[in-house]
Amino acid sequence: MPEGIHSHAAGLAAIARIMEEEGIVEEEAIVKEEACRSVNETNRVDTWEKAKNPNEPPAWTETGENPFNFCDPVSDDRFINRKEELFRLKSYLRNGRDVLLVSPGGYGKTSLILRALRDLDGSVIGILPDAAALRSPADLATALSRSSSPRSSLSRLRSTIQRLLLGIELKITIETDPAITISPVYAGSAETWKTALSLPVRLAREKNCRVVLVFEHFALAAGTVLLQYQLKEALYHLKEAFGEKSNVSCCFLLDRPHMISRLFGSPSGPLSASAALLSLPPLPMEATAQAIARMFWESGIRTAPGLPQTICERVRGHPRSLMRICYELWQRGSSGITPDEDDLDDILRGLVAEADLLYSSLYWSLPTNQRKVLLAVAAGEEKLYAGACMRRFHLASAGSVHAGLRGLHAAGLVWRAGSGYWIPETLFLLWIRERNGLE
Incomplete structure (x- = not known):
């Protein structure tokens, strides 16, 4: 992560080397802390292996941190059960493959x-432009410039700009933090954004x-056929x-499967020949149950026997739903009770009721069919085209x-799995079943 190119914590191990080269020492403590995390992770795993059936978990204190994060990207020992996908992704990035x-x-x-x-560890640098607002090549150029803007110490600022951003007009703001914000300003010149x-x-x-280049929120930028055409041009x-x-x-993070063919499926498309497709499956049941049992135990929370397995069965491998539910269970456990199936x-x-307005708006915005x-x-029908299914749900043909x-x-x-279909969002599925008497 040289000179602040990343907007996230990825590749922090490379900072120490770059800081030494550039003469930047202000964040030395942060670098050392990050470098120690891999050792700490190994120690935590060893501790769990030595105490798989403890009589008592470590003592919980009021300063204890809830280990189940459902809002932000997870890392370290909270990143679970993606070994195969992680290996393949690192191989693609290391060899310069575009990835979907x-x-x-x-x-x-x-x-x-x-x-x-x-x-x-710095052998591959990640740039994360904001893809949500991309509408044209100039928008893409702006996003790249912002996410590539250096955030180094004042002593290195001038030379860094000269090396990387020569020829681009910039707006520089120095705040009282002191934080340095560098934003490109385009006057419509094609040569400038090129x-x-x-x-x-x-x-x-x-x-x-x-x-x-890692493009998040790409679906938001490709909501219409016109926008998809403009993105292709960009x-x-x-x-x-x-x-x-x-x-x-380039690495595109996609949660709309149809976008693969619309944006990247053309034989003459910009990525069709080189892009590797990597699909993330649901989390594996047994390994995930063991991982969350360890996270409860290490944070000082005792749970009822078999509860981690039951949680995994209910959420059906959806990571964010899993973390959200475990977060709430941990909160209850921190009050002194032993969370159980009840x-x-x-x-x-409670979570389904909390999301009622959101899910109701989404559901009733859909066409009747x-x-x-x-x-x-949602009812688990496997033969959707069978006459019995179409009669039950009043489908014409x-x-x-x-x-x-x-x-x-x-x-x-809905997503396709083999010859069938399923609803990946656990809470939405539960809402549909509850509101329509499918339980």
Whole structure:
């Protein structure tokens, strides 16, 4: 993470070397703390292995931190059960492959890419432009410039700008923190934003390493056919700026499966020949249950026997739902009780009720035909095209089923698994079943 190129914690192990080269020492303590985390993680695992059946967990204190994070990307020992996917992703990044990282929302795509960059230890630099507002090549250039802007000490600021951002007009703001904000200002010149698109290539040359552009929230930028066309144009310009043999690749985090074919499936598309498709499956049941049991125990919370396994069965491998439920159970455990299955049921009812307005708005915004198909999927119907299923849910024909599935799939509300379909969002599934008497 040289000179603040990252906007996240990925690759922090590389900071120490870059700071030494650049003469920057202000954040030395932070670097040392991060460097020790891998050792601490190993020690925590060893401790758990020696005490799998403890009579008592470590004593909980009021200053104890809830280990179950469902809001931000997870890291360290809280990053669980993605070993195979992590290995493949690091291999792709190390070899300069473009990657389409695909899964339902809340499956840990951001956590996975940040963990991969951290493990690669500076040999691959990650740039994370804000993809949500991309509408044109100029927007892409702006996002790249902002996320590539250096945030180093004042003594190194001038030379860094001269090396990496030569030829781009900048707006520089120095706040009282002191924090330095560098923003590109474009006057509409095509040559200016084309220069900005080449920033990652210049960074790769400057640091003599690979660079990967990580596009999060990409679905928000491709909501319509027109926007998809504009994004394709922006990607063409981007790959043109990189050249055929650059050390720069792209990683797109996608939670809308139809976008793969619409944006990247064309034989003449900018990524069709080189992109590797990496799909994240649900978390494995047994290994996940062991991991969350360890996290409860190490943070001083005793749970009822078998509760971690029951949690995993209820959430069906959805990482964010798992963390949200475990967070609430941990909070109850911190008050002195031993969370059990009754607490789990109570928490699930509370979370579903809490999301009622959101889920109700989403559900009733769907066309009637899509709602019928969604109910059939929520009911666990395996043969959606069978006459019995269509009669039960008042579907007019096989064409109605197909059209409903296509719309739900495009919205990311249902996903295909083998020959069947399923609803990945656990709480939404529970809401549908409860509100429509499918329990």
